[in-house]
Amino acid sequence: MSGARKPGAGARVLGNLATAKTAISLDELAVNLNDLKRNKITAVVSRLITDSYVVRRSNGSYQVTKEGIAADAAGYKPGPQRKATGQAKPKPNSLRQKIWKTLRLRRRISTLDLLANVCDGDPKVQRDGVYKYLKALELAGYVQMLGKRVAGTAPTSNGYKIALLLNDTGALAPMVNWKTRRLTDPNIDQIIDFSEVSL
Secondary structure, eight states: OTTOOOOOHHHHHHHHHHHHOSOBOHHHHHHHTTTSOHHHHHHHHHHHHHTTSEEEOTTSOEEEOHHHHHHHHTTOOOOSOOOOTTOOOOOTTSHHHHHHHHHHHHSEEEHHHHHHHHOOSOHHHHHHHHHHHHHHHHHTTSEEEEEEEEOOSSTTOOOEEEEEEOOOOOSSOOEEETTTTEEEETTTTEEEEOTTSOO
8 A cells, every 4th residue: 555654663673683583683684674774773773672672692693582572563663762861971072982983983993093092191091991991882782893903012912903883873972881781872862781791
C-alpha cells in the first residue's frame, strides 16, 4: 500500500538483531541495513543498550536480549530519549575534550600521536588519563583499538596501538564514571552502561 509507513531506524535495527539472534557486528548491521548511515545505526544500538534490549559482547559484536525480542515482537517504538540530567558538560580544555576532538579530526590515530597532540602537563599522569579514557570509549563501543601497532622509540617498547573512532556523535566529549561503569554522551543525551563488558 502506498500509504504504508516504513518502520523507523530503531525498529529496523532491533528487528535485524532479533532476527539474527546471535551476536553480530556493526559492519554486518550496516550491510543488512544499507540505506541507514552507520553513525545512525551506532546511535540506535547505543540507545538499545541503554534500554536493555541489546548487550555488547567483548569482541565488539552486539546481541539482542530477551527483553529486546519481546519489544520487537510487540512492535518496538522508541520512547523519549533518556536525558543525561545532573551531569555537567565537559570542560572545553579538559584532557578528555582534547582527546575527543583529536579523535574526531583524525578518525584513526596511533596512541603515540594522540599523546603528542593532547598532553601538555605531567606526561605520566596525562598518559594514564589518555589510556583510561580510550579504554572507556572502547568498552562503550565508541572506539576500536586495532591490533596493528606503530613502532615505539624505546628499544624495549612493544609499540603503540592505533585507535579508530567508530561512533562520532558530536563535538562534546562523552563523560565517564568508572565507579558505575557508565558513559554519558551529552551530544545525544544518552547513558551507556558498559558494566557487563569485561575489561
